[in-house]
Amino acid sequence: MRTNRHGWARVLLGAALAVGLAGLAQAADSGAAYGAHWKSWQARADVSDLPSLQRGARDFVGYCLGCHSLRYERWSRLGKDLKIPPAMLVKDLIPPGQKPQDYMISPMTADAEKWFGKPPPDLSLIARYRGTNYLYRYLKTFYVDSQRPTGVNNLVFPSVAMPDVLSSLEGLKIAVYRTVEVPGPHGSTLKRQVFEHFKQIAPGSMTPQQFDRFVHDTVNFLDYVGDPQRVERHRVGVWVILFLILFTWLAWLLYREYWKDVR
Numbered sequence: 001m002r003t004n005r006h007g008w009a010r011v012l013l014g015a016a017l018a019v020g021l022a023g024l025a026q027a028a029d030s031g032a033a034y035g036a037h038w039k040s041w042q043a044r045a046d047v048s049d050l051p052s053l054q055r056g057a058r059d060f061v062g063y064c065l066g067c068h069s070l071r072y073e074r075w076s077r078l079g080k081d082l083k084i085p086p087a088m089l090v091k092d093l094i095p096p097g098q099k100p101q102d103y104m105i106s107p108m109t110a111d112a113e114k115w116f117g118k119p120p121p122d123l124s125l126i127a128r129y130r131g132t133n134y135l136y137r138y139l140k141t142f143y144v145d146s147q148r149p150t151g152v153n154n155l156v157f158p159s160v161a162m163p164d165v166l167s168s169l170e171g172l173k174i175a176v177y178r179t180v181e182v183p184g185p186h187g188s189t190l191k192r193q194v195f196e197h198f199k200q201i202a203p204g205s206m207t208p209q210q211f212d213r214f215v216h217d218t219v220n221f222l223d224y225v226g227d228p229q230r231v232e233r234h235r236v237g238v239w240v241i242l243f244l245i246l247f248t249w250l251a252w253l254l255y256r257e258y259w260k261d262v263r
């Protein structure tokens, strides 16, 4: 009995500690020094959240279309799927010179490759290729690095050629590293730099919560673009199931009718 009670006490203590540590980890990721747990950040994408997709579309046009195209998505389809009225589509989203039936092509010229060293890729299928958590972490782990031609680097994509286009919203942050010693060959020790956390050095126009929502919306939008049929498919799926149930019932009635006289 005694040992049992101690056992429970230990379990409870362990659970309390775990909860406390998780809370600390969360707090650490939301304070001035944060990002230690960036590898487990989740995008929580949800393509059924229409207002989020609409904001994501607006943000994509404002901050990404300058360099990136979505060559499998037409403006008209975007308007229809995301319930954006045609007048608003033309006035607020479609760049001058493009029509609603055109694909969402960046006005950027072919010189881009020369400017960045790498061409900005088409992002139509990037959410399917990389996954939403990758995109979310990518957009949130740019940091100042004077060694790079763009002045920034990225934890998810080291030495990335894309500039930190969201720094005016997010502000600037630096990466703080810790030196650890690891065993090397022949009993020697090697020093290695390990990322510890980010430190905000200049504020942006958004609070961390607003910026987080901005990135969430952008990733959500790219997830929709990667498979625009999905929203439609879910809706149609319900009708297909209802039809199958109805059809089975009719077939059963018919079967009963045919065999009535035989038995």
Ligand code: HEC
Residues within 6 Å of the ligand: 060, 063, 064, 065, 066, 067, 068, 116, 118, 119, 120, 121, 123, 126, 130, 135, 138, 139, 157, 159, 160, 161, 162, 163, 165, 166, 218
């Ligand atoms: C000033 C031009 C420019 C703007 C604006 C821009 N990007 Fe990029 N982006 C690039 C370049 C250049 C690359 C190629 C990076 C490389 O291969 O090193 C890139 C690459 C990417 C990638 C691919 C990463 C990978 O792992 O393959 C994603 C995703 C991306 N950008 C998302 C965005 C989003 C979302 C926005 C808007 C918030 C945006 N970009 C705005 C220039 C830009």
